[in-house]
Amino acid sequence: MGRLIVIEGLDGAGKRTLADGLVAELDRRGHSVARAAFPRYGADVHADLVAEALRGAHGDLADSVYGMAVLYALDRHGAVEALHTDLRQHDVVLLDRYVASNAAYGAARLHQSAEGDFVAWASELEIERFALPRPDLHILLQVPTALAESRAEQRERSDTERRRDRFETDSSLQQRCAEVYTELAESGWWSPWRVVDGAEHVDFAELAAVSVGEVTYW
Numbered sequence: 001m002g003r004l005i006v007i008e009g010l011d012g013a014g015k016r017t018l019a020d021g022l023v024a025e026l027d028r029r030g031h032s033v034a035r036a037a038f039p040r041y042g043a044d045v046h047a048d049l050v051a052e053a054l055r056g057a058h059g060d061l062a063d064s065v066y067g068m069a070v071l072y073a074l075d076r077h078g079a080v081e082a083l084h085t086d087l088r089q090h091d092v093v094l095l096d097r098y099v100a101s102n103a104a105y106g107a108a109r110l111h112q113s114a115e116g117d118f119v120a121w122a123s124e125l126e127i128e129r130f131a132l133p134r135p136d137l138h139i140l141l142q143v144p145t146a147l148a149e150s151r152a153e154q155r156e157r158s159d160t161e162r163r164r165d166r167f168e169t170d171s172s173l174q175q176r177c178a179e180v181y182t183e184l185a186e187s188g189w190w191s192p193w194r195v196v197d198g199a200e201h202v203d204f205a206e207l208a209a210v211s212v213g214e215v216t217y218w
C-alpha cells in the first residue's frame with residue numbers, strides 16, 4: 001500500500017514547484033509516484049463549476065462558503081476510487097491540495113480558527129461521510145503572504161491560463177488562511193504535518209525520506 005502525501009499552502013506558495021522537486025527526488029530513489037491536484041479542473045464537473053463561480057458565473061454561488069466547499073468536496077468524492085487504485089499501485093501518491101484546503105479556506109473566509117464550526121463541519125463531511133483516504137503526511141509549504149502573492153502575480157504574468165481568481169487576489173483572506181493552516185499543522189489535524197519553509201532552500205532528500213516513511217520523527 002502506497003503512502004498518501006499532501007502538499008498544502010497558500011495560492012502562489014510554490015506547491016506545484018515543490019511537488020515537481022519531490023517527484024524528481026522520489027523518482028531518483030526508485031520510488032513510483034502517482035500525482036494529482038485538486039480541484040480537478042477539466043476532469044470533474046464540480047471542479048469546473050468552482051472555477052466558473054470564482055470568475056463570476058452562477059449568480060451568488062461563490063458567496064456561499066458552504067456551497068463552494070460542498071463542490072470542492074464532491075470533486076474529491078468522485079476521486080475516491082482512483083485514489084485507492086493509485087495507492088495500491090504506487091509507493092507514493094502525491095496530492096497538491098486536499099481536504100485541508102477546504103478546511104483552511106472555508107474557516108478563513110468565515111473568520112474562524114481551526115477550532116471553529118467550519119473545520120468540524122468539513123471534517124464530518126469529507127472524512128466521516130465521504131470516507132476519503134487519510135493522508136500519511138501533510139506538508140505545509142509556509143511562505144510569508146506577501147511572497148506567495150508576488151509569486152502568484154509573477155506566474156499570472158508568465159502564464160495567462162492561470163489568471164488569479166477572487167480568493168487569490170484577497171490578501172487579507174490569504175493571511176487568515178495562513179493562520180488556519182498553521183493551527184491545523186500544530187494540532188496534527190488528521191495526520192502528522194511537516195512544515196517546510198518555502199522562502200528557504202528545500203532539502204528534497206530529507207523531504208523524500210520523510211515522505212516514504214524512512215524518517216518518522218517530525
Ligand SMILES: Nc1ncnc2c1ncn2[C@@H]1O[C@H](COP(=O)(O)OP(=O)(O)O)[C@@H](O)[C@H]1O
Binds near residue numbers: 010151152
Ligand atoms: N522556491 C521558489 N523560489 C522562487 N520562485 C518560486 C519558488 N517556488 C515557486 N516559485 C514560482 O512562484 C510561482 C508560483 O509557484 P507554483 O508552484 O505555481 O505555486 P502554487 O502551486 O502554490 O500556486 C511560479 O511562477 C513559480 O515558478
Ligand SMILES: Cc1cn([C@H]2C[C@H](O)[C@@H](COP(=O)(O)OP(=O)(O)O)O2)c(=O)[nH]c1=O
Binds near residue numbers: 072106168
Ligand atoms: C482544493 C480546494 C481549493 N480551494 C481553494 C484554494 C484556491 O484559492 C482555489 C483554487 O485552487 P488552486 O489549487 O489554487 O487552483 P489554481 O491555482 O490552479 O486556480 O480554491 C478550496 O477552498 N477548497 C478546496 O478543497
